[in-house]
Amino acid sequence: xxxxxxxxxxxxxxxxxxxxxxxxxxxxxxxxxxxxxxxxxxxxxxxxxxxxxxxxxxxxxxxxxxxxxxxxxxxxxxxxxxxxxxxxxxxxxxxxxxxxxxxxxxxxxxxxxxxxxxxxxxxxxxxxxxxxxxxxxxxxxxxxxxxxxxxxxx
Amino acid sequence: xxxxxxxxxxxxxxxxxxxxxxxxxxxxxxxxxxxxxxxxxxxxxxxxxxxxxxxxxxxxxxxxxxxxxxxxxxxxxxxxxxxxxxxxxxxxxxxxxxxxxxxxxxxxxxxxxxxxxxxxxxxxxxxxxxxxxxxxxxxxxxxxxxxxxxxxxxxxxxxxxxxxxxxxxxxxxxxxxxxxxxxxxxxxxxxxxxxxxxxxxxxxxxxxx
Numbered sequence: 001x002x003x004x005x006x007x008x009x010x011x012x013x014x015x016x017x018x019x020x021x022x023x024x025x026x027x028x029x030x031x032x033x034x035x036x037x038x039x040x041x042x043x044x045x046x047x048x049x050x051x052x053x054x055x056x057x058x059x060x061x062x063x064x065x066x067x068x069x070x071x072x073x074x075x076x077x078x079x080x081x082x083x084x085x086x087x088x089x090x091x092x093x094x095x096x097x098x099x100x101x102x103x104x105x106x107x108x109x110x111x112x113x114x115x116x117x118x119x120x121x122x123x124x125x126x127x128x129x130x131x132x133x134x135x136x137x138x139x140x141x142x143x144x145x146x147x148x149x150x151x152x153x154x
Numbered sequence: 155x156x157x158x159x160x161x162x163x164x165x166x167x168x169x170x171x172x173x174x175x176x177x178x179x180x181x182x183x184x185x186x187x188x189x190x191x192x193x194x195x196x197x198x199x200x201x202x203x204x205x206x207x208x209x210x211x212x213x214x215x216x217x218x219x220x221x222x223x224x225x226x227x228x229x230x231x232x233x234x235x236x237x238x239x240x241x242x243x244x245x246x247x248x249x250x251x252x253x254x255x256x257x258x259x260x261x262x263x264x265x266x267x268x269x270x271x272x273x274x275x276x277x278x279x280x281x282x283x284x285x286x287x288x289x290x291x292x293x294x295x296x297x298x299x300x301x302x303x304x305x306x307x308x309x310x311x312x313x314x315x316x317x318x319x320x321x322x323x324x325x326x327x328x329x330x331x332x333x334x335x336x337x338x339x340x341x342x343x344x345x346x347x348x349x350x351x352x353x354x355x356x357x358x359x360x361x362x363x
Binding site: 037040043044045046047072076078080083084085086087088090106107110112113114115146147148149150 | 193233237241242276309311312315319321322340
């Protein structure tokens with residue numbers, strides 16, 4: 001536990017808004033293949049996808065998101081029932097077990113960016129901070145792909 | 155004695171026939187049928203609704219009869235499923251190459267309150283050019299959804315906004331307007347193009363005979 005506590009303190013002492021993909025405290029958390037779709041204007045919500053891997057020995061809990069791009073960034077889950085009806089609902093905390101990866105991908109979990117502060121322009125990028133209950137934060141740079149993108153490689 | 159047994163056999167035979175009829179009905183049309191909810195989409199020729207396409211032209215089910223059709227419901231304020239479906243369909247149409255020109259491809263909004271003709275035109279402009287966007291009055295949208303035996307529902311979200319739950323399957327019809335099959339949201343992409351070809355080929359075999 002102790003090294004983690006120290007790491008957390010170090011992380012909290014760091015200034016916000018650093019444009020690197022991972023901060024000192026979050027060596028155990030790796031965010032890969034992050035991408036978002038471009039938006040039309042600001043009235044529609046945006047969606048962000050990524051893979052979050054816990055390399056550590058203890059579970060981590062993703063509790064929230066922050067970005068200056070949107071007032072209300074939240075994790076949502078799309079579910080499609082047997083009748084083919086899709087619905088979307090907010091997800092509270094996400095616990096990632098040691099060694100596990102949680103995928104935010106189309107048709108499943110996604111970070112929904114509500115109340116956009118500016119349009120999400122294709123080929124630009126923005127910073128998204130993931131907040132964890134016990135290990136501080138991880139900030140990732142998310143590239144914005146086209147509206148018709150289907151994955152990080154598009 | 156003999157009379158009674160004849161009557162008895164007769165009654166038993168009638169009973170057996172009745173049971174067979176009942177079992178047949180149960181398995182084919184009744185609750186035991188292959189589609190338990192009996193909610194198979196109507197043929198396009200039996201549907202009635204009047205909508206407007208993204209170029210402001212009046213359209214309806216009749217517009218689609220004559221070519222095979224790929225049709226689905228969504229809304230442009232949908233951040234996840236709808237752009238993914240539209241992107242998937244764009245990919246399938248790319249895979250079909252020139253054959254895609256024979257298809258009607260239609261996206262009907264279930265959110266006419268926000269998706270007017272201009273919104274639909276702008277939105278579909280980001281996807282494959284064969285995709286058309288239809289909108290209309292709430293009443294006509296409801297009629298269309300009912301014809302496809304699809305569903306939709308407005309759901310309030312915590313930001314004071316709303317989202318729409320809706321059937322995310324893609325419906326396929328042949329050139330005669332008969333329902334062929336659906337492509338479900340989580341189906342592997344490899345299945346989609348052969349299914350579309352099937353709907354297109356049903357048209358060809360019809361034409362050949």
